[in-house]
Amino acid sequence: MIALLRRAGLVCALGAALAACGTAQPQRRTPPAPVSAPPPAPPTLAPGPAGLTPVFEHGPRSRGRTVALTFDADMTAGQGARAAAGERFDHPQLISTLRALRVPATVFMTGRWAEEYPDQARSIGRDPRFEVANHSYSHYAYTRDCYGLPTVPRKLMRSDVERAYAAFRKAGVRAPMPYFRFPGGCYDRRALRALTPTGVTAVQWDVVGGDAFETDADVVVRQVLDGVRPGSVVVLHCTRSAAPATERAVRAIVPALRGRGFRFVKVSELIGTVGGRR
Template sequence: MVNAGIRLCFFIFCVIMACCLSPLAAWSRTDEPASMGDAHISERLRQGTPADLRRALPNNSAPPERRLPHMQLQPLPPQEDGTIRRVLLPEGTKAVALTFDLCELATTTTGYDVDTINFLRREHIPATLFIGGKWMRSHAERAKQLMADPLFEIGNHAWSHGNFGIMDPQSMRDQVLWTQAEYEILREGILRSAAENGASLPDIAAVPNLFRLPYGRCTDQSLALLAHLGLRVIQWDVVAEAMDDNSRPELAAEVARRVRPGSILLFHANRVPKGTAALLSGVVRELRDRGYHFVTVGKLLTMGQPLRTRDGYFNKPGDNKALDIRFGVDGTGRRASTKGKAE
């Protein structure tokens, strides 16, 4: 009986170790630099960690350490009010922008898709990352790595994914400005660390000047507020990811067929949809075969005429309104009233 008990304990121990070691193997997966030009990306940045998993970090729904950014952008001119879904490019110009949302609700934490980001780095693909302020704080080291990487452009994706179709004006301001302030805090840390180590100071924008609407939801009031805060609202004309298995090979070809010159593609890099890295690899391959190249949203806006709309939606107007009740009273996951403030 004693030997049987020992064998049983040993069997259970082996099962537990197998369950634990499989994820750890995935966390420690690395990608070798494609060239010496990648030397600024250390091996440590390329490695996944347990903290990159969804809900691995403790949740903190408090406001940021500083609620107002030191730098305030100038209001946009009236003609730039609205949402930009794609850019009309000159004939023969086949450029597109890949964009990635990294966000989390007030009630939970999400993760960091190291495979997706490493693919972009390995392939030298510039991209625009729309990052939520709360995500920045939860994943501060990851956020600073992304901000300091010259390959990436950073946009504002609201503090805790608040719904700009239903929030009150003060809550919307908080969602925007808290994120700008958190970005400033992290930027100051990056510059301070570089100075202390005698390194050259990275060229990082003072604050983001692009904004992505959570859920794609908006109203005329929210668009006016965002324009007053100096933020260009960037949406998409191609939703890349599906709700099911994004690693299906046929999905990449289907996404690529919907792309036009000047398209803005929506992906995520916070581990919410599954299979994003595999889908991204396939989409990039398909688009390159079609003669496309990749630029940031900021660059794309300079290459042609931005096409604006007053609506926010996924694929057609109104297809996102059902989300107004799914994620709580203000879209941040909260169920109790938060009138007058975002958190």
């Protein structure tokens, strides 16, 4: 009798399970998350004559009162000992001032600088107000007789640029820009040809801030304000030891230019306004 009851219980349980399966609602599949489109590629200029690396100096003069402040973060391969002894090639106060004033800017950084100050490089590179561009690995010149700088051999110019980008990636810089500034601003056809395979646009300037080794901020302010025109690219520096007056100058330059109706932009925006390709 007990065996029959157990068998009946099993049959009932089995029947109930089958009935439940027959009435269960079908499981809803969660739709896959939408795939976000990759960010648009930054604008670059088409290659110049004979396929040479293109050179950009300033934006349009007739498309609004825009100006790009650019800052060179210089450090050479041989300055590590000086940094270890206390010399400061960074300038965090300048970056803080740009943030406080809500000024977008382009920082042309050497790979050696990014290696020495990786936390700052990463912070600048991940701040949407800024963009990081290439200033070579160790600030060696790409031509002879360039302000006494050591010279990069032509066969090593491309790898020097690529080494800087590798240093940016290692520091955590997101999406460094395909823009390159020649150390000292010195270049020739040989240098432009050597960098063609990298796909960069060389970025120069039309306003020299004159802040290198200048201790009087007023001198820098006057030079910038006298030179800026619509579409200008201003070159300044982001190194405390070599440009001690820059942060004070920026605090005066920014409100003065805004008072004249200028809007601050990054280099990428200026290049985009001249038909830069993506």
